[in-house]
Amino acid sequence: MSLIGNLATDVESRDVGDGKKKASFLLAVNRGGRDAGADFVWVSAWERQAELCAEYLTKGQRVGVAGRIQSHTWEKDGERRDRVEVVARHVEFLTAPNRENSANGAEVFPFEAATA
Numbered sequence: 001m002s003l004i005g006n007l008a009t010d011v012e013s014r015d016v017g018d019g020k021k022k023a024s025f026l027l028a029v030n031r032g033g034r035d036a037g038a039d040f041v042w043v044s045a046w047e048r049q050a051e052l053c054a055e056y057l058t059k060g061q062r063v064g065v066a067g068r069i070q071s072h073t074w075e076k077d078g079e080r081r082d083r084v085e086v087v088a089r090h091v092e093f094l095t096a097p098n099r100e101n102s103a104n105g106a107e108v109f110p111f112e113a114a115t116a
Helices: 048-056
Strands: 002-007 014-015 020-030 040-046 062-076 081-094 111-114
Touching: 002 040, 014 048, 020 048, 040 048, 048 081
Parallel strands: 040 081
Antiparallel strands: 002 020, 002 062, 014 020, 020 040, 062 081, 081 111
8 A cells, every 4th residue: 555645643653662662653644636625544663663763753744654454452441442543664755854853964865664
């Protein structure tokens, strides 16, 4: 599955144990057509890709995402919750990264964050 959209949230990054990192963000994808609105899809990235997304992406930036769909079900406070997300295999930054987040301010666009 491939999607192009804008980040609707900042990237949330966390350690998930054993030195693994996960980054998540909500992607707004236009439906197309006149006044069609947008769909919102959760995206998760792992390992080095997660680090790069957390370092360079912020709310509003445009990205392309290729990956697979995964669903989760859990209970919270006795209530069943469901979530469908795209597990990113490849994230391509389509707008210049936020220079404030860059360690040395070097030009890094165009940039691709792909898993090895």
